[in-house]
Amino acid sequence: MSDSEHREMWEKLDLDLNAHDALLEVLGKFYGDIFLSQDNRLKGAEYLDFVLSEVHGLRIKELQDAKSQGRKVVGSFCVFVPEEITLAADAIHVGLCAGAEAGSDLAEQLVPRNTCALIKSFIGFKLAKLCPYIESSDLIVGETTCDGKKKAYEAFNDVTPTYVMEVPQTKTKAARELWRTEILRYMAEVEKVTGKTITADKLKQGIKTLNNRRRALQRLTALRGSDPAPISGRDALLINQISFYDDPERFTAKINELCDELEARIAEKQGVAPAKTPRLLITGCPMAVPNWKLPFVIEGSGAVIVGEESCIGTRSSRDLVDESGETMDELIDALADRYMKIDCACFTPNDERQDNIADLAERVNADGVIHYSLLFCQPYSHEALKVDRTMQSKGIPMLSIETDYSMEDVEQLKTRVEAFVETLG
């Protein structure tokens, strides 16, 4: 795809071309420094590099081509939106831009200053006309997972129509019933937007497709338990990030190939860092593209990241949907049950997250845990205190980091992370 074709497409999507050029330039430079500079990188990383380099290019072209053939695009911000339903209507499901400082000054006219960077980012991306995914979406889906997003979607809806799903706050039977109703409501909305009828067969196929994606990611998680670490945390995070953008079948095939390569590496005791390098598990808020700040700081501090307990990490891949159902009722039940297993901090209580972090730390042989909260993210900031107590009780060292998307605190973060990594030596 030529530069002029790119620009023509972006222009049709009404992006701010100059600001978008500047964004891509920064992103490219950032990507080079953080990813391309790595030693002992996998051959399979070529796929990652290509997808990322074309994340606003070829992938958007694919969406446009699909749209011109009558398919619809659904954009969302959260792992609670059941992509299986989207796929069952032959629509494409993508994550929306939320990982960089963009249009913050515009966003602060719609949401309070004390709002987390992720929320300000998705609003800023829209207002500053920088996100081709938002502009390609036929349906934008929000959810009530935190006060910040819940209320921000009201303002966002004034700018671009936003459909909101109610995620319950407990895991009682009645809460599960509410959530099942919300899945059906979402299904009706998707059928309306796409003009397609979702059949049990199509839904079953959607479930299988996404379970296969989850299985590939589970395989990756398991392989990261090896020492030396066969893949960097940056590349593994990138894989998780790309899972929200790329076609699920292509992604699954590519990640399984990459896992084959990892297995060969492991057999040869090859890794991205020497054996016995301090191994860290990151847990907490999601890191959307291109929010690579903290992983870069950590892996520049003599440690290697071996897991991400996060929505853009194991939270989105840990649980499969039961594939045994045949009727629509059975399949919807299976979806409701699977999504209610998500251990998001939006639930109270959410003790299973404590168990899941401890379990993952053991499975990936982590020497320590870094809890990452976005500034003003109340659910994860609260749970950080609890995770700290859990880790203490298990004898696992933990460092709690609260930050945003700005680069102002990078040096301070480096100092704190380096000091933490030294204690693990």
Next chain:
Amino acid sequence: MSDSEHREMWEKLDLDLNAHDALLEVLGKFYGDIFLSQDNRLKGAEYLDFVLSEVHGLRIKELQDAKSQGRKVVGSFCVFVPEEITLAADAIHVGLCAGAEAGSDLAEQLVPRNTCALIKSFIGFKLAKLCPYIESSDLIVGETTCDGKKKAYEAFNDVTPTYVMEVPQTKTKAARELWRTEILRYMAEVEKVTGKTITADKLKQGIKTLNNRRRALQRLTALRGSDPAPISGRDALLINQISFYDDPERFTAKINELCDELEARIAEKQGVAPAKTPRLLITGCPMAVPNWKLPFVIEGSGAVIVGEESCIGTRSSRDLVDESGETMDELIDALADRYMKIDCACFTPNDERQDNIADLAERVNADGVIHYSLLFCQPYSHEALKVDRTMQSKGIPMLSIETDYSMEDVEQLKTRVEAFVETLG
């Protein structure tokens, strides 16, 4: 009740006597400055002064006496907890301490620094052993109205058992069904704690008692539409605050007497401030005892407060429960419907609050609106931006204030409020 009887009671409740003495001393001084110094005060304010002076004394004695006769005490933090159910089990329902800086350093060990003052306060009151209501409660009830409280109750539950009700986040039929289920679950819990069976007759009586309290408060709201204002905003806020502590029947009788006095005043064109004094409506976060900072600043700036659109204000009294039901099912439906009308910022969307503020501003003849958000209260901070747009569209001047319980910003608030009041002249 003698001083020594007070102290003996507090000691039995395991309060920190020295810290509690200090708290009461500050509170007394504060009360004198803010309330007793007012001109043209109502005779009916004697009741308020008495209740407030004995809020940790005689009222607690009453709770203890009731407990010794086998009755139970339920403590809560939110207008969503259906007090009708509590009364139907012959139990006493009280609000818990949350309006002053107390034990903040202790609270910050359990909740993040970026937590609103109200949440830090209730945790601090418990940890610093300063709230006789918490210590008298047989059941403490939280709810999921905001991320801050929802997650704070988890930590609070480790200190003192806390029962949590799930308040839904939308007003769909399924959400209303969830809430109805939560009312039934609460009823079962109250029956368990009290050992009483709640009958339809008892519940109907509870509904009537609380509707009468709401009617008295509605009457007060209506009388405040007069010019000159017949009662200060401080005294009206205090009435609303006391409604959460005092016996509902006594309270209702006393407030109706006070309203009789107001009617006589209005007939004689008497008021607490001259006619044409700028009239302000406060809207936003609840002001729990003794959070009188902003009302004091406002009424010291040449304005009079004529309404509080807040949980400790019209939000708790605006809607009555339908009293026509006879069966338990009908009464529970009536409760569910009434509570689902609450226009809390926890709901999305919550457009009815916009209408309710505009409507109240008209009914009390407000010249302007002050939106009050607690720092880090995300739901109300978001809605402040929306209320601002609504007020602009109606031509009603608005000032948005974000503050906490500290006194550090009083001078700054005065400057801002005085400047705002001047523009209304």
